[in-house]
Amino acid sequence: MGQPPRLIATDLDGTLLRPDKSVSARTAAALERVSAQGVRVVLVTGRPVRWLDLVYQQLHAPVPAVCANGAVVYDPVTDEVLRADPLAPDLMAEVVRRLRAEVPGVVFAVEVQDGRLMRHGEDWPTHWNSDHPTARLVATPEELLSAPAVKLLARSTQDPEVFVKTVAGAIAGLAEATHSSYSGLVEISAAGVTKAAGLAWLCSRFGLTAADVIAFGDMPNDVPMLTWAGRAVAVANAHPTVREIADAVTASNSEDGVAAYLEELFALGSPDRT
Structure with missing residues (x-):
């Protein structure tokens, strides 16, 4: 420079x-x-x-x-x-299907409304974010994936480095996978994002x-x-x-x-x- x-x-x-x-x-x-x-x-x-x-x-x-x-x-x-640039519901459903087949016990949450609201199921780990006013518990997997999301979050008890490689391999060409913490959390975005x-x-x-x-x-x-x-x-x-x-x-x-x-x-x- x-x-x-x-x-x-x-x-x-x-x-x-x-x-x-x-x-x-x-x-x-x-x-x-x-x-x-x-x-x-x-x-x-x-x-x-x-x-x-x-x-x-x-x-x-x-x-x-x-x-x-x-x-x-x-x-x-x-x-x-x-x-x-959000993920479409049908694309998220395919990502979730692939990851459930690869990683037993994987759980999901989504950032919707341009990231102003998080949705998660009962199996999402309880922490401060789950209790935040901008987080909402949903009743079914179908409801979780019913709206476009700017980020799909996948969490597992697997070793974090192993988990992110597994996710990236499973959804290659379909969506982007990355991580920004040393916990078992992978952040998934639309392809090219x-x-x-x-x-x-x-x-x-x-x-x-x-x-x-x-x-x-x-x-x-x-x-x-x-x-x-x-x-x-x-x-x-x-x-x-x-x-x-x-x-x-x-x-x-x-x-x-x-x-x-x-x-x-x-x-x-x-x-x-x-």
């Missing part, structure tokens, strides 16, 4: 956010100061739209987001979904190309975006597959690695580190 980047694309969990899911004052300040120089900032995350409010509350200004691993492009200023595809679409609206973009990430679902961007930066805590393809490695998310890299790149100095 010979010229300074014109757009910063950053993953959230494990990358921009600290382990407690907070945005540090240092990170918020770095993004604000870069934006003041005319550089665009875009959040590129596996999170659905419904999980973004807590992040925006910690930033100085709302910025666009590519959500659900590229399936949704969101404008927080207008609360508008600019683009959505990746963080790179969603970000490329948004950059095109801005009149920008991959060469204008610097991207930060930590997990396998970030790899398409990182390989597409003009410069790819992994945080020190990144998955090995991310570190292998990155152009540079910055400090970990617990050490505000994104902010540290931006401070040096844009000669911002180091403000309050709290």
Whole structure:
């Protein structure tokens, strides 16, 4: 990347956010100061739209987001979904059929209404998300798959790395499979839907190309975006597959690695580190 980047694309969990899911004052300040120089900032995350409010509350200004691993492009200023690329119900039914044949005990949930609502069955593991107001229990598998979904979630007790390879093999050519955690959770999107595809679409609206973009990430679902961007930066805590393809490695998310890299790149100095 010979010229300074014109757009910063950053993953959230494990990358921009600290382990407690907070945005540090240092990170918020770095993004604000870069934006003041005319550089665009875009959040590129596996999170659905419904999980973004807590992040925006910690930033100085709302910025666009590519959500659900590229399936949704969101404008927080207008609360508008600019683009959505969901899985069709019949396609999801085929994905579920194949995975049930390959992985005994696999369970499913879906992100519907452009990621503003999650649906899950009684067999979905109970945790905070299942009790959230934007999560809804459904009575039957047919109801679960009755509407287009921007993400199909599959969970298993298998080894996470084995599980994601099994899923990817079973649905090859039908849909995209990736993961963004070290638990047995695989995130499934429509064919061709990746963080790179969603970000490329948004950059095109801005009149920008991959060469204008610097991207930060930590997990396998970030790899398409990182390989597409003009410069790819992994945080020190990144998955090995991310570190292998990155152009540079910055400090970990617990050490505000994104902010540290931006401070040096844009000669911002180091403000309050709290």
